[in-house]
Amino acid sequence: MANKFQSIETKHYAERDAFFEGLKKLDRRAFMRVAGISAGIVAGMGKLTPNSFQLVNVAEAQGEKPKFSFAYISDTHLYENKLNDRFVRAILKAVDDVNALDPQPDFVLFGGDLAQLGQAGELKLGAQILKSVKAPIKMMVGEHDWFLDMGELWKDLFGAPNYSFDHKGVHFVVLNSIHEKDFWTERKLSPMERMKIVAGLDNGIQSRFEVGAEQRQWLQNDLAKVAKTTPVIVFSHSPLYKYYKPWNFWTDDADEVQAILKPYEKVTVIHGHTHQLLSNRIGNISFHGMLSTAWPWPYAPEGLPSLTVPMNRADPFSQFDGCGDGRMDVLESGLVDKLYNLWQRDPITVRSAYLGSGGKQSAPPKPKLPTY
Amino acid sequence: MNLRMKLLVVPCAALSFAGGVALATSPETKAEPLPKHVLPASKDGNLVLGLCDGETSMEVPGVKDGQKLTRAQAITATAQLMDDWRKKNPNANWDDVPGPVLAQATPPAAKKSPPPAPQPNPGAKPAGNDVRQGGVGAQTGASAVPQQQKANLQTGHTYGAYSERDEQVWAASVQETVKEGHRVFHDAEALGGTVGVSCDMCHPDGANTHPETYPKYQVQLGRTALLRDMINWCIENPVRGKPLADGDPKMRAMEAYIYAQRKGVKLEYGKH
Numbered sequence: 166m167a168n169k170f171q172s173i174e175t176k177h178y179a180e181r182d183a184f185f186e187g188l189k190k191l192d193r194r195a196f197m198r199v200a201g202i203s204a205g206i207v208a209g210m211g212k213l214t215p216n217s218f219q220l221v222n223v224a225e226a227q228g229e230k231p232k233f234s235f236a237y238i239s240d241t242h243l244y245e246n247k248l249n250d251r252f253v254r255a256i257l258k259a260v261d262d263v264n265a266l267d268p269q270p271d272f273v274l275f276g277g278d279l280a281q282l283g284q285a286g287e288l289k290l291g292a293q294i295l296k297s298v299k300a301p302i303k304m305m306v307g308e309h310d311w312f313l314d315m316g317e318l319w320k321d322l323f324g325a326p327n328y329s330f331d332h333k334g335v336h337f338v339v340l341n342s343i344h345e346k347d348f349w350t351e352r353k354l355s356p357m358e359r360m361k362i363v364a365g366l367d368n369g370i371q372s373r374f375e376v377g378a379e380q381r382q383w384l385q386n387d388l389a390k391v392a393k394t395t396p397v398i399v400f401s402h403s404p405l406y407k408y409y410k411p412w413n414f415w416t417d418d419a420d421e422v423q424a425i426l427k428p429y430e431k432v433t434v435i436h437g438h439t440h441q442l443l444s445n446r447i448g449n450i451s452f453h454g455m456l457s458t459a460w461p462w463p464y465a466p467e468g469l470p471s472l473t474v475p476m477n478r479a480d481p482f483s484q485f486d487g488c489g490d491g492r493m494d495v496l497e498s499g500l501v502d503k504l505y506n507l508w509q510r511d512p513i514t515v516r517s518a519y520l521g522s523g524g525k526q527s528a529p530p531k532p533k534l535p536t537y
Numbered sequence: 538m539n540l541r542m543k544l545l546v547v548p549c550a551a552l553s554f555a556g557g558v559a560l561a562t563s564p565e566t567k568a569e570p571l572p573k574h575v576l577p578a579s580k581d582g583n584l585v586l587g588l589c590d591g592e593t594s595m596e597v598p599g600v601k602d603g604q605k606l607t608r609a610q611a612i613t614a615t616a617q618l619m620d621d622w623r624k625k626n627p628n629a630n631w632d633d634v635p636g637p638v639l640a641q642a643t644p645p646a647a648k649k650s651p652p653p654a655p656q657p658n659p660g661a662k663p664a665g666n667d668v669r670q671g672g673v674g675a676q677t678g679a680s681a682v683p684q685q686q687k688a689n690l691q692t693g694h695t696y697g698a699y700s701e702r703d704e705q706v707w708a709a710s711v712q713e714t715v716k717e718g719h720r721v722f723h724d725a726e727a728l729g730g731t732v733g734v735s736c737d738m739c740h741p742d743g744a745n746t747h748p749e750t751y752p753k754y755q756v757q758l759g760r761t762a763l764l765r766d767m768i769n770w771c772i773e774n775p776v777r778g779k780p781l782a783d784g785d786p787k788m789r790a791m792e793a794y795i796y797a798q799r800k801g802v803k804l805e806y807g808k809h
């Protein structure tokens with residue numbers, strides 16, 4: 166492109182950046198005046214500065230006060246830097262984002278798919294980069310990390326893929342929900358062939374994701390000691406419900422897992438893998454998808470949960486559009502407001518009240534550009 | 538009528554069919570050129586006409602290369618070419634174009650008979666639905682034609698005289714191109730990429746490529762774009778490869794794959 170053409174989006178962001186630059190130099194009275202005058206731009210204002218989301222609390226003061234917050238970075242899909250530095254730059258941007266949060270989050274969830282093809286150079290590069298995150302990191306595994314060596318190196322680097330912990334009155338569970346039934350032995354596939362098949366979202370040779378009987382039993386045992394009134398937040402790479410099977414936006418034993426979670430009054434599932442704004446509510450369980458730093462997936466042709474307010478389709482001319490990171494505010498009630506920090510757009514918050522009311526309250530803004 | 542033009546009077550489906558096979562059997566190599574009919578030059582500098590069988594040709598006496606034929610001369614010439622073709626292919630299927638008078642007539646039962654004399658203007662004199670059995674074989678689907686006639690279908694039209702088997706062969710040929718497109722679409726190296734990125738990484742099953750909206754004004758490019766312009770944009774940018782020429786077999790195959798994913802979707806060119 167080399168600046169030969171400048172998209173209207175680029176111009177918009179340039180203007181917006183200039184606007185926010187100007188804002189920094191204003192006192193509060195002047196801020197309000199400018200805000201009043203620039204109503205058009207202000208739709209996205211008062212919410213954030215262009216490249217971080219520190220001011221979000223200002224605009225969200227009317228919402229329920231969070232008890233604590235945690236941030237996330239997910240689906241970075243790293244190649245080694247010498248092959249492709251684009252995804253590396255993206256994770257660095259996300260690390261800068263979470264490190265710039267003020268106040269700092271209690272911890273940062275990594276949502277899985279750290280690597281693109283599970284290779285040592287990719288996983289180690291990711292581990293190295295994540296070391297510069299200031300807050301503690303909670304790691305979760307994705308299928309791109311797993312299927313080259315079936316998790317060997319990942320476990321060496323980050324420990325057990327499923328675990329639980331308690332934090333400020335909330336019980337957290339991290340699952341490895343990307344198990345697949347063996348499709349490789351019979352076909353005599355090499356580890357890299359197996360990895361590449363799993364890495365292909367639309368590759369139908371692979372099996373569907375599952376938590377598996379063994380881990381479901383572990384989950385059952387883990388939750389046995391948790392009071393039904395204790396808020397439970399589950400981290401899972403796959404969605405833990407059935408969205409679109411051909412792309413493995415799917416967890417085969419989702420019904421069984423949901424049944425285990427059902428007795429608990431306040432359950433939130435935070436999942437990766439789908440690289441898009443995605444919200445769902447099944448019974449007592451609220452589901453939130455995470456953004457990827459690497460690329461957004463289009464919405465599947467069918468199966469989109471009715472509560473999802475989809476995001477505008479991404480601008481193919483913008484490397485970071487549709488990508489981002491985010492933050493979860495855990496409210497006093499134990500429910501979660503999910504902030505999508507979209508890098509090239511205004512942020513979007515999906516509130517617990519929205520999902521809890523079946524979409525009647527606090528609806529997030531509607532998209533202008535649907536996916537095809 | 539112009540110099541050295543081919544008269545499109547004889548089964549052209551056979552010609553395009555041959556082209557389809559060439560593509561189907563060599564999707565990964567350069568597309569083979571379509572067969573070309575090289576016409577012999579006239580010693581006297583006369584106009585030479587070729588028939589679309591790719592073999593038959595004739596000189597038009599008294600008309601020099603570069604001169605135009607009158608309508609009457611053209612009719613005489615086409616009749617002669619047709620006659621030559623019938624002599625060379627006595628058993629071939631040929632549905633004469635029925636005249637308007639017989640358009641509603643009940644077609645006669647298929648019969649075997651020597652080819653009728655060439656008609657200078659087949660449309661002027663009703664030739665009937667002279668569909669013969671046998672001949673060049675299954676390719677032309679002749680055996681299916683009488684059945685179609687019984688089904689009260691419009692007949693006497695060589696262009697439409699193909700069988701289910703033909704359709705299967707053609708569909709397989711298309712599918713071969715689509716399959717090749719699927720391969721390229723999913724393979725960073727085949728795309729000429731240098732950063733390990735392939736199309737499917739952002740467009741599983743070709744999703745969100747919306748080929749039905751092209752051509753459209755591509756705001757980011759500041760001009761009207763075709764689907765292939767966007768394919769090339771992606772090849773150059775996220776994929777970091779070199780753009781493909783319009784006629785590149787990989788480009789053609791990817792277009793085929795992308796369109797194949799959108800079967801049944803309403804065509805809405807220009808949509809944003």
Ligand SMILES: [Fe+2]
Binds near residue numbers: 307
């Ligand atoms: Fe991912």
Ligand SMILES: [Fe+2]
Binds near residue numbers: 278309437439
């Ligand atoms: Fe994934």
